[in-house]
Amino acid sequence: MMKNxxxxxxxxxxxxxxxxxxxxxxxxxxxxxxxxxxNESAINEARTAYAADGAPIGTMPPPVTIxxxxxxxxxxxxxxxxxVFLDKLGERLAFERTGTRLYDAVLSKxxxxxxxxAGPARAELxxxxxxxxxxxxMLREVMVSMGGDPTALTPSADVAAVxxxxxxxxxxxxxxxxxxxxxxxxxxxLVDNDGWETLIELARTEANASVVRRFEQALAEEQVxxxxxxxxxxxxxxxxxxxxTAR
Amino acid sequence: MALDIMKERGTALNKQQFTWKELxxxxxxxxxxxAFTRVRVILMNGIEAESLRFKHMCARFNPHLQVPLxxxxxxxxxxxxxxxxxxxxxxxxxxxxxxxxxxxIELTAFLAQNEPDPYLKQVMDFGLLEDFDHMYRYAALMxxxxxxxxxxxxxxxxxxxxxxxxxxxxxxxxDDLRVNYEKATASPISKLNAVILVAAETQTHDYYMxxxxxxxxxxxxxxxxxIASIEEQxxxxxxSLSDPKETWLEKWMMLELMEVYTYFSCAKQESNPRIKKIxxxxxxYELGHLHVAMDLFRQHENRDxxxxxxxxxxxxxxFSSQRKYVRETLAEQVDxxxxxxxxxxxxxxxxxxxAYRQRMNREGSPSERVAAGYxxxxxxxxxxxxxxxxxxxxxxxx
Numbered sequence: 001m002m003k004n005x006x007x008x009x010x011x012x013x014x015x016x017x018x019x020x021x022x023x024x025x026x027x028x029x030x031x032x033x034x035x036x037x038x039n040e041s042a043i044n045e046a047r048t049a050y051a052a053d054g055a056p057i058g059t060m061p062p063p064v065t066i067x068x069x070x071x072x073x074x075x076x077x078x079x080x081x082x083x084v085f086l087d088k089l090g091e092r093l094a095f096e097r098t099g100t101r102l103y104d105a106v107l108s109k110x111x112x113x114x115x116x117x118a119g120p121a122r123a124e125l126x127x128x129x130x131x132x133x134x135x136x137x138m139l140r141e142v143m144v145s146m147g148g149d150p151t152a153l154t155p156s157a158d159v160a161a162v163x164x165x166x167x168x169x170x171x172x173x174x175x176x177x178x179x180x181x182x183x184x185x186x187x188x189x190l191v192d193n194d195g196w197e198t199l200i201e202l203a204r205t206e207a208n209a210s211v212v213r214r215f216e217q218a219l220a221e222e223q224v225x226x227x228x229x230x231x232x233x234x235x236x237x238x239x240x241x242x243x244x245t246a247r
Numbered sequence: 248m249a250l251d252i253m254k255e256r257g258t259a260l261n262k263q264q265f266t267w268k269e270l271x272x273x274x275x276x277x278x279x280x281x282a283f284t285r286v287r288v289i290l291m292n293g294i295e296a297e298s299l300r301f302k303h304m305c306a307r308f309n310p311h312l313q314v315p316l317x318x319x320x321x322x323x324x325x326x327x328x329x330x331x332x333x334x335x336x337x338x339x340x341x342x343x344x345x346x347x348x349x350x351x352i353e354l355t356a357f358l359a360q361n362e363p364d365p366y367l368k369q370v371m372d373f374g375l376l377e378d379f380d381h382m383y384r385y386a387a388l389m390x391x392x393x394x395x396x397x398x399x400x401x402x403x404x405x406x407x408x409x410x411x412x413x414x415x416x417x418x419x420x421x422d423d424l425r426v427n428y429e430k431a432t433a434s435p436i437s438k439l440n441a442v443i444l445v446a447a448e449t450q451t452h453d454y455y456m457x458x459x460x461x462x463x464x465x466x467x468x469x470x471x472x473x474i475a476s477i478e479e480q481x482x483x484x485x486x487s488l489s490d491p492k493e494t495w496l497e498k499w500m501m502l503e504l505m506e507v508y509t510y511f512s513c514a515k516q517e518s519n520p521r522i523k524k525i526x527x528x529x530x531x532y533e534l535g536h537l538h539v540a541m542d543l544f545r546q547h548e549n550r551d552x553x554x555x556x557x558x559x560x561x562x563x564x565x566f567s568s569q570r571k572y573v574r575e576t577l578a579e580q581v582d583x584x585x586x587x588x589x590x591x592x593x594x595x596x597x598x599x600x601x602a603y604r605q606r607m608n609r610e611g612s613p614s615e616r617v618a619a620g621y622x623x624x625x626x627x628x629x630x631x632x633x634x635x636x637x638x639x640x641x642x643x644x645x
Contacts, residue, residue, distance in 0.1 A: 058278025098394030151625045153399040162337050172464030
């Protein structure tokens with residue numbers, strides 16, 4: 001059974017465990033001057049130089065349907081905003097799809113773990129997972145109705161996927177416990193809530209009222225996810241620290 | 248444009264120079280560039296890796312060749328760097344893996360169709376259907392663990408469906424070796440095909456062995472372990488196709504010719520103009536290497552390279568979807584097995600291999616588990632059936 005508390009063991013990463021070697025290490029480093037003058041700005045300069053080439057990670061795909069093309073042609077300004085909207089729509093869609101899989105991983109952590117006294121219950125996690133899947137499907141429908149391709153990886157979706165790589169690593173790793181996994185989920189839910197708020201703001205000008213209402217409903221559910229996950233993480237952390245102090 | 252390999256001497260070795268900045272160029276776009284640009288980048292990285300590997304082995308057995316080998320390796324090290332660093336950092340190891348399997352499928356399918364020797368073609372078809380299955384397993388992993396769609400990489404050129412199941416691809420080592428071609432009678436394209444496939448499969452093996460432990464998910468770690476084992480079998484298979492009686496210098500010349508051929512093929516079809524220039528530049532570099540090897544061949548074997556090399560390059564590799572050929576091969580040969588050095592029917596499967604795979608699979612098969620019940624759909628299996636736009640699809644056939 002996976003435990004949620006962190007125990008004292010043989011962690012070798014700090015210098016305090018090597019009082020003699022650490023002094024030699026420090027003295028050696030201090031005695032050797034740098035190989036050349038300067039500071040970390042050289043690394044920043046390399047970033048700036050490469051960025052000056054101006055190559056983006058990618059672009060939006062061309063519109064799929066007549067409606068999408070019409071939006072682009074009739075009103076250039078509106079077309080530009082529509083592009084931003086579809087890009088962010090693609091981001092949310094990809095995020096909710098991955099989110100569904102993240103909750104699959106949390107559920108397996110839940111099954112392998114000792115329960116956390118303040119939650120979550122399995123049913124609560126299952127409900128969130130189901131809602132993520134519903135949000136994905138709803139976004140897919142909206143994307144199609146807006147003339148977009150729900151299978152395309154938009155630039156914002158790609159960036160979000162890169163952002164999420166660390167979350168997948170935490171949630172996939174069977175050595176990382178339920179509490180640690182919930183901390184990863186908290187990052188996801190924080191980002192997701194912000195993402196929905198931005199998307200709703202865009203939808204107010206780029207989509208019809210019914211789309212806005214569906215998005216607001218999704219945000220309301222995401223807000224509940226966030227507050228639940230936040231509560232579970234805090235309770236698991238504070239309670240553990242509290243009980244350790246008591247002992 | 249025809250390339251006269253005997254007359255064109257390419258770029259002289261001492262003119263093949265780089266800077267660090269030049270080696271690290273802006274990568275291709277994962278989103279915007281054609282999937283075959285990624286395929287070519289992955290392939291050519293593997294070709295250069297093979298070239299370095301061969302030259303190191305050659306140097307260990309041939310002290311008199313060590314200096315020119317080291318000189319050419321220096322250029323090739325940097326060619327490989329420039330090529331491999333074209334892979335973009337927003338392309339995850341699993342996404343790159345999808346690219347590797349697309350290389351294996353589309354390239355092997357083309358080479359098999361272009362292979363004049365029926366036995367060698369049979370061997371390539373055999374390997375093709377195995378790599379084809381790997382794609383399906385990795386796509387399932389990507390959808391189910393990461394919530395991403397492999398087709399964003401494949402761009403609809405390559406099917407995602409079961410091939411010869413990975414779980415039955417595990418064979419006893421004795422059943423992975425094949426009959427080599429005879430150097431005196433084999434056509435040049437057969438020799439080139441064999442070494443191209445060794446290069447592609449070896450780099451695939453090495454890549455899976457490197458990235459496999461970077462995955463967190465236990466099923467992902469197991470799947471990479473399982474498929475890496477098959478890739479090692481494939482290296483054994485394709486490696487055994489080359490005639491061991493070829494001299495070191497014969498093999499070296501053929502390797503350089505293969506590099507000219509593959510870069511030339513890449514340059515001919517590349518849609519990214521910036522990357523096309525790299526392929527063109529490296530055609531000239533490889534011609535330079537080829538002529539060094541030819542000169543050494545004349546010097547040390549007192550023979551005319553024309554005894555070994557063809558007068559002209561074969562038809563360039565066609566980097567395009569080979570869907571029709573793959574589906575036909577799948578329909579006809581999915582049940583084939585290997586017994587000794589022969590490809591056989593299911594009924595003639597090797598008892599050694601059956602026992603081996605039963606032993607390896609006795610605690611379960613990662614490749615079966617990851618794809619249990621999996622059918623690829625546009626976007627994800629979580630989406631309803633259809634074409635991804637809310638409409639149903641028609642039945643498709645070969």
